[in-house]
Amino acid sequence: MSTDLAIETSGLVKVFGDNRAVDGVDLKVAAGTVYGVLGPNGAGKTTTVRMLATLLRPDGGEARVFGKDVQKEADAVRSRVSLTGQYASVDEDLTGLENLILLARLLGHPKPAARERAAQLLEAFGLRDAADKQVKNYSGGMRRRIDIAASILNTPDLLFLDEPTTGLDPRSRNQVWDIVRAVVAQGTTVLLTTQYLDEADHLASRIAVIDHGRVIAEGTKGELKASVGSGAVHLRLREAEQRPEAERVLAAALGAEVLLDADPVAMTARVSAGSSDRGAAEQAAHALAELARNGITVDNFSLGQPSLDEVFLALTDKKGEAA
Ligand SMILES: Nc1ncnc2c1ncn2[C@@H]1O[C@H](COP(=O)(O)OP(=O)(O)OP(=O)(O)O)[C@@H](O)[C@H]1O
Numbered sequence: 522m523s524t525d526l527a528i529e530t531s532g533l534v535k536v537f538g539d540n541r542a543v544d545g546v547d548l549k550v551a552a553g554t555v556y557g558v559l560g561p562n563g564a565g566k567t568t569t570v571r572m573l574a575t576l577l578r579p580d581g582g583e584a585r586v587f588g589k590d591v592q593k594e595a596d597a598v599r600s601r602v603s604l605t606g607q608y609a610s611v612d613e614d615l616t617g618l619e620n621l622i623l624l625a626r627l628l629g630h631p632k633p634a635a636r637e638r639a640a641q642l643l644e645a646f647g648l649r650d651a652a653d654k655q656v657k658n659y660s661g662g663m664r665r666r667i668d669i670a671a672s673i674l675n676t677p678d679l680l681f682l683d684e685p686t687t688g689l690d691p692r693s694r695n696q697v698w699d700i701v702r703a704v705v706a707q708g709t710t711v712l713l714t715t716q717y718l719d720e721a722d723h724l725a726s727r728i729a730v731i732d733h734g735r736v737i738a739e740g741t742k743g744e745l746k747a748s749v750g751s752g753a754v755h756l757r758l759r760e761a762e763q764r765p766e767a768e769r770v771l772a773a774a775l776g777a778e779v780l781l782d783a784d785p786v787a788m789t790a791r792v793s794a795g796s797s798d799r800g801a802a803e804q805a806a807h808a809l810a811e812l813a814r815n816g817i818t819v820d821n822f823s824l825g826q827p828s829l830d831e832v833f834l835a836l837t838d839k840k841g842e843a844a
């Protein structure tokens with residue numbers, strides 16, 4: 522197995538009773554990247570992460586972290602990874618500063634170095650003012666940030682972030698995203714689990730979609746979106762009275778249903794790359810030319826990829842049909 526991979530698993534399995542929580546997962550995560558593992562509640566994300574972080578013994582298959590087997594070379598794996606759990610590890614009764622100093626001391630830092638590292642991280646994570654507050658008085662967003670700070674006291678080569686933003690407001694989520702980007706910029710590989718498609722969209726370069734313990738799709742964001750094979754054309758017309766004619770021309774040019782927006786000059790149509798020899802952009806260009814040929818003035822036009830939400834629904838739908 523190659524070592525420029527931070528993670529490589531094949532046929533990874535974890536069984537709880539008769540529940541195959543992880544049911545043959547194959548993953549390849551390139552070092553230095555953010556890899557997203559996306560899936561609904563109970564999909565097997567945490568279980569997968571816990572096996573990779575050597576906290577849980579696999580019942581089948583194989584997993585390597587930087588080329589080291591998670592079972593046979595667990596110590597070597599542990600020395601290079603860190604985990605920020607869905608259910609985290611800092612002490613509620615200690616202050617943020619006390620927590621970080623304590624953990625740094627446990628990692629073997631001498632006292633002055635521990636203090637310095639703790640102060641540095643509190644500053645970097647926007648927690649300087651909260652340094653002397655007990656963690657039980659932190660907001661959800663502050664709590665998540667201190668959890669991540671605690672997990673990167675020693676810069677790990679691989680950081681597992683298990684749903685780092687679940688339950689956070691948009692501003693706090695953005696702060697966590699910035700932290701993730703900063704961690705990656707320092708060379709750490711991040712495996713991020715999330716239920717939020719836009720989070721994977723913002724942070725991850727590749728994504729595995731898992732459901733019922735299996736990987737149901739994998740690829741770059743672009744590949745996942747392209748696999749659904751459709752995009753949406755949004756149009757704004759100059760004049761509202763041209764909309765019925767524009768609707769007719771657009772429907773004929775694209776062979777697709779046109780949706781009229783509440784805004785009387787706006788409309789939307791699906792473009793399916795799979796249904797025609799032409800690509801989505803070419804179909805959209807053809808539609809625009811047809812509108813112009815019919816004397817319809819278009820003020821604004823965009824061709825969007827489907828959102829990851831649409832991708833996710835399409836993937837889980839497909840699975841439903843197959844079952
Ligand atoms: N220690 C355990 N004992 C028994 N069953 C477990 C245990 N841990 C997880 N499970 C089960 O395994 C399945 C996968 O759980 P897991 O926690 O990995 O899902 P998840 O994708 O992390 O979900 P969530 O988004 O809710 O965190 C679920 O059916 C869960 O009930």
Ligand SMILES: [Mg+2]
Pocket residue numbers: 566567568607683684
């Ligand atoms: Mg979980």
